[in-house]
Amino acid sequence: MKILVTVKEVAAVDDEFEIDGLAIDDRYVTADLNEWDEYAVEAAVQIKEAHDDVEVVTATIGPSETDETIRQALAKGADRAIRVWDDALDDAGLLDPETKAQVLAAVAAEEDPDLVLTGVQSADDGFGATGVTLADKLDMEWGAVVNDLDLDLEAGVASVHRELEGGVEELTDIEIPAVLTIQTGINDPRYASLRGIRQAQSKELAEYSLADIGLDAAGIESPLEQTSLYEPETEGEATVFEGSPEETATELAELLAEKGVTS
Amino acid sequence: MSVLAIAEHRRGELRPVSLEQLAAGRDLADELGGELHTAVIGGDVEAFGAELNREGVDTVHTVDIGEEFNHDVYTQVVTQLATELDPTVLLMPNSVNGLDYAPAVANRLDRPLVTDVVDIDAEDGLTATRELYGSKAETTIDVHADQAAVTIRPAEWPTIEADGDAAIEAFDATIDESAVRSTVKGFEEVGGGDIDITDADVLVSVGRGIEEEENLDIIHDLAEALDATVSGSRPLIDNGWLAKDRQVGQSGKVVTPDVYIAIGISGAVQHVAGMKGSDTIVAINTDPNAPIFDIADYGIQDDLFEVVPALIEQFK
Ligand SMILES: Cc1cc2nc3c(=O)[nH]c(=O)nc-3n(C[C@H](O)[C@H](O)[C@H](O)COP(=O)(O)OP(=O)(O)OC[C@H]3O[C@@H](n4cnc5c(N)ncnc54)[C@H](O)[C@@H]3O)c2cc1C
Ligand SMILES: Nc1ncnc2c1ncn2[C@@H]1O[C@H](COP(=O)(O)O)[C@@H](O)[C@H]1O
Numbered sequence: 001m002k003i004l005v006t007v008k009e010v011a012a013v014d015d016e017f018e019i020d021g022l023a024i025d026d027r028y029v030t031a032d033l034n035e036w037d038e039y040a041v042e043a044a045v046q047i048k049e050a051h052d053d054v055e056v057v058t059a060t061i062g063p064s065e066t067d068e069t070i071r072q073a074l075a076k077g078a079d080r081a082i083r084v085w086d087d088a089l090d091d092a093g094l095l096d097p098e099t100k101a102q103v104l105a106a107v108a109a110e111e112d113p114d115l116v117l118t119g120v121q122s123a124d125d126g127f128g129a130t131g132v133t134l135a136d137k138l139d140m141e142w143g144a145v146v147n148d149l150d151l152d153l154e155a156g157v158a159s160v161h162r163e164l165e166g167g168v169e170e171l172t173d174i175e176i177p178a179v180l181t182i183q184t185g186i187n188d189p190r191y192a193s194l195r196g197i198r199q200a201q202s203k204e205l206a207e208y209s210l211a212d213i214g215l216d217a218a219g220i221e222s223p224l225e226q227t228s229l230y231e232p233e234t235e236g237e238a239t240v241f242e243g244s245p246e247e248t249a250t251e252l253a254e255l256l257a258e259k260g261v262t263s
Numbered sequence: 264m265s266v267l268a269i270a271e272h273r274r275g276e277l278r279p280v281s282l283e284q285l286a287a288g289r290d291l292a293d294e295l296g297g298e299l300h301t302a303v304i305g306g307d308v309e310a311f312g313a314e315l316n317r318e319g320v321d322t323v324h325t326v327d328i329g330e331e332f333n334h335d336v337y338t339q340v341v342t343q344l345a346t347e348l349d350p351t352v353l354l355m356p357n358s359v360n361g362l363d364y365a366p367a368v369a370n371r372l373d374r375p376l377v378t379d380v381v382d383i384d385a386e387d388g389l390t391a392t393r394e395l396y397g398s399k400a401e402t403t404i405d406v407h408a409d410q411a412a413v414t415i416r417p418a419e420w421p422t423i424e425a426d427g428d429a430a431i432e433a434f435d436a437t438i439d440e441s442a443v444r445s446t447v448k449g450f451e452e453v454g455g456g457d458i459d460i461t462d463a464d465v466l467v468s469v470g471r472g473i474e475e476e477e478n479l480d481i482i483h484d485l486a487e488a489l490d491a492t493v494s495g496s497r498p499l500i501d502n503g504w505l506a507k508d509r510q511v512g513q514s515g516k517v518v519t520p521d522v523y524i525a526i527g528i529s530g531a532v533q534h535v536a537g538m539k540g541s542d543t544i545v546a547i548n549t550d551p552n553a554p555i556f557d558i559a560d561y562g563i564q565d566d567l568f569e570v571v572p573a574l575i576e577q578f579k
Contacts, residue, residue, distance in 0.1 A: 013396045015550035024400065094404065097366060097376060120362075125395050127378045128357075132366035141444040142334070144363035161451070163514050164273070164359050169451045170332075175444040181362075185501035223375035225405045232394070232401040236557040238546070240564060248563045249573035252545065255561060259522055259543055261465050261489050262578075 001153065002055045003044040004113035005078065006104055006131070007037040009062055009069040010124040022229050031065075033072045036119025040182040042189040043149060044117050045077035051153065055079050059107045061089065061100055067205060074200035075192035081205040082107055088210055088217035096224045101133035103220075106213040108138055115158070116179040120145050128181075135179035143174045147183040151176075264297035267350035269341055270315055271358055272306050273332065274450065277314050280356040280415070282422035287383065287415050288354050289319035289423070294385040295351055298322065302434065304340050305329040318425035324348075324434045335443040337364040340436040342371045347434075350410070352385065357414035359514075369412035377404060378414045389413075397531050398554040418536060456508035458492065465491035465522045468511055468538070471498045472527015472548065472567055479504060481571045482526065488578040494518065496528045512537035527567050530555025547571070 009031050017028035041058070048054040056078045060070050063085050070081050084103055092099060108116060116138075118131035135142035147169070148161035156176050161169040163183050174180070192200070210217045241248040268288040270281035285301060292299040298321040303311040308325035315323045326340050341364065345353050353372070355365040357379045369376035381401075382392035389406040391413065460466060467486040473479060486493045493509065500510040511518055513533035523541035528534060530546070530553055538544070539558055546559035547567050556562050563570050 011396070013399055015552060017399075017552075019400065022402075024396070097378075098370065101370075123397070125393075127376075128362050129366040129369075129376055129378050132363065133370050133376070136338075136367040136370040142363075142367075143445065144334075145359045162359065162363070164450075165513050166517070167453045167508075167510075167515055168273075169453060171448045171451060173446045173448060178444075184497065188503065223406060223408045224377065225407060226402055227390070227405050228403045229395070229400055230402075231552070232398070232557075234557050236559060238556050238559040238562040240556075240562045245565055245569035245573045248565060249570055249577055252561065252563060252570075252574060253577035255545075256489065256522065261491070261522055 001051065001053060001115070002057065002111060002113045003047060004108055004111055004116045005037070005040050005044045005056060005058050005073065006116070006118045006134075007041065007058045007060050007070060007073050008034045008119070008122050009060070009066040010034045010122050012123070019229050019231070022226050024229075031069055033069050034119050034122050036121060036123070036182060036184060037073075038189045039184050039186050040117040040119050041073045041076055041078060042187045043182055046187060047115075047151060048077065057082060057111055057113070059084070059104055061085065061095065061103050063090070064207070070205065071200045072192060074203045074205070075196040076190055077196065080203055082208065083205060084208045084210070084213060086210040086217060086220075088220045092220050092222045094222050094224045094226045096222050097127045097129035097133045099220060099222050100130050101137050103210070103213070103215065104130070104134050105137040106215050108134070110213060114177050116140070116177075118179065118181050120181045120183050131179050131181035138179070141175045141178040142180065143172060143178065144181045145183050146180045147186045149180065149186065264295035265348065265350045266292045266295065266297065266299050266352045266354060267345060267348050268299070268301045268354040269356075270301055270303040270311065271356045271360060272303065272311060275306065277311055278356070278358070279422055280358060280417040281315065282317065283417065283420040284354050284356065284415060285315070285317050285320060285423040286420040291352050291383060291385050297351065300324060300348055300350065302326060302341075302344055304337055305331065312431050316429045316431065317423040317427045319423060320427045320429040322430045322432055324432055326434045326436050328436060328438065331447055332360050333443065333445065333447050334360070334363045334367070335445055336438060338367045338371070339438055339442065341368045343436050344434060345372055352389065352410070353412045355412065355414045357416050361414050365412060365414050372412065374410050374412045375406055375408050376412045376414070377406060379416050380413055381416050381419050383413060383415070394532070397529055399552055416532065454508035456506050458508065460492055460494045460509055460511070461516050461518050463492035463518070463520050465489055465524075466494045466511075466518060466520045467491045467524050467526065468494045468496070468528060469499060469526050470496040470528030473499070476502070476504045478568070481568070481575070485571055485575050488575050491524075496534050525555050525559070526571065528555055529553045530558065
């Protein structure tokens with residue numbers, strides 16, 4: 001059995017930052033593996049540990065600078081990695097879910113996985129849509145926002161919980177092959193061991209262009225164009241207490257007493 | 264040049280976003296100079312249809328199929344509705360269920376999809392506003408297509424309350440049963456637990472800024488000093504540092520205490536959904552740009568590891 005996990009390097013922005021055109025100035029950005037994808041990788045590795053002959057392959061769309069981030073998944077137990085990048089993707093501007101799913105679908109067509117795990121959303125631009133778009137392109141079944149997963153390989157069914165709003169979960173049986181978008185909290189992602197980190201260096205990280213996966217670069221065109229990036233105006237009217245921690249704590253204590261909060 | 268908005272319901276109740284979409288949809292329809300249609304799929308469609316008959320709606324389509332949401336059914340029905348009505352903008356909720364069918368529908372209709380929009384304008388082509396980096400930045404996006412699919416963020420638009428005089432029409436959808444490859448077996452409420460945070464007058468709520476489980480001691484100490492209850496943001500619950508029934512937010516509890524003290528919580532939209540109705544909101548956060556300050560009444564922009572002990576001291 002093969003599990004394909006899509007992983008994305010995301011940008012975390014510092015407290016204070018500057019915007020440079022349509023992007024956050026590089027100086028204020030730290031790269032990280034998307035939090036949701038960490039849970040997806042862990043879910044895949046746990047399935048690998050629970051069954052015989054499971055291969056876990058990660059797929060990412062991103063430039064070579066993302067290799068280091070992607071290796072984190074290899075260090076935590078994925079077997080090999082695929083990275084797709086191309087000038088055409090660089091030029092496409094905003095990579096919308098449809099464009100990303102098109103590329104990931106080409107990878108999946110090549111790999112023929114039994115299960116595809118994605119994150120619910122990416123922490124930076126948070127479309128929350130790549131996984132289900134991918135499923136539909138592959139004509140696979142799917143489940144979005146999965147926070148519990150029980151695989152019955154014999155029956156070909158994934159019994160999942162979908163986390164709805166308000167503390168309610170939907171219990172659903174999904175035929176596999178399927179794409180599941182994984183929610184945080186589904187498991188307890190492991191830290192990479194030193195041995196894992198060492199091993200990751202020698203695991204395969206294959207790099208493909210669009211042509212390599214059978215896509216025509218001319219067909220890559222995002223219908224979405226980002227036209228501005230700005231800091232939202234604060235709608236807030238918060239009274240901000242100024243001063244040392246002792247001073248601000250005193251003011252807050254007075255406020256709380258006024259509101260009737262007492263020990 | 265019409266707009267079609269797909270309603271959402273669960274366990275017999277229409278969800279508020281269904282009516283918020285009507286506000287967003289009416290504005291769009293006016294800009295496009297066209298009609299606003301809305302559709303409800305499954306459940307008590309007669310009652311839901313009547314409820315969706317609000318001011319500004321031209322037609323309510325009812326699709327009498329099934330009880331609860333199933334994404335395979337919704338995907339097929341919405342694709343058929345949109346093919347038949349050919350709306351310029353297809354609106355769906357950016358809810359957990361919305362995210363479970365909207366991308367598939369957009370893919371089948373070959374329309375671009377813009378999710379989680381907080382503003383949208385159709386004056387001069389379609390322009391959507393979205394938030395990035397956990398609400399720290401906002402972006403506008405031009406959609407280069409004649410028709411689009413859009414999911415709107417819940418609680419961003421008002422609900423339309425006034426009654427309408429829409430035509431109510433039943434829509435006959437054809438379901439390919441062989442393409443229904445998932446079965447919804449039921450629902451489960453999470454939690455239980457020993458405490459109901461929705462009962463608390465004062466909540467001391469802690470987020471990822473606390474860094475380590477051991478550091479939670481100062482939060483419990485503060486709660487004790489204030490005779491308050493401890494709640495938290497999602498990462499604390501995901502990490503197992505707080506019980507599930509202590510989670511505030513979209514997928515946790517909606518709380519409305521007299522005082523909500525958010526400590527080391529950034530104020531992500533899914534968190535805010537659960538606490539914005541609190542009477543007084545206090546935020547303690549080192550990041551002056553944290554979105555929590557947008558909804559806070561009082562703020563301290565400083566290190567929680569200094570402020571919280573000083574605050575405990577005040578109550579001794
Ligand atoms: C479908 C879905 C449902 C979700 N449901 C929920 C939900 O119900 N509830 C929920 O909370 N989230 C929910 N989330 C997750 C949400 O998107 C955020 O990831 C989460 O709320 C972030 O929690 P946080 O604010 O604690 O962490 P972060 O966003 O990491 O923020 C930590 C904050 O701590 C501050 N900080 C750091 N150090 C200090 C210090 N020393 N002193 C003071 N401040 C400090 C930082 O400046 C930062 O603002 C959901 C997400 C999805 C996709
Ligand atoms: N560039 C990318 N490369 C690989 N996977 C991605 C990429 N972008 C998104 N994904 C996957 O799709 C999920 C949802 O992303 P999004 O739809 O962008 O919010 C992420 O958690 C990833 O698993």
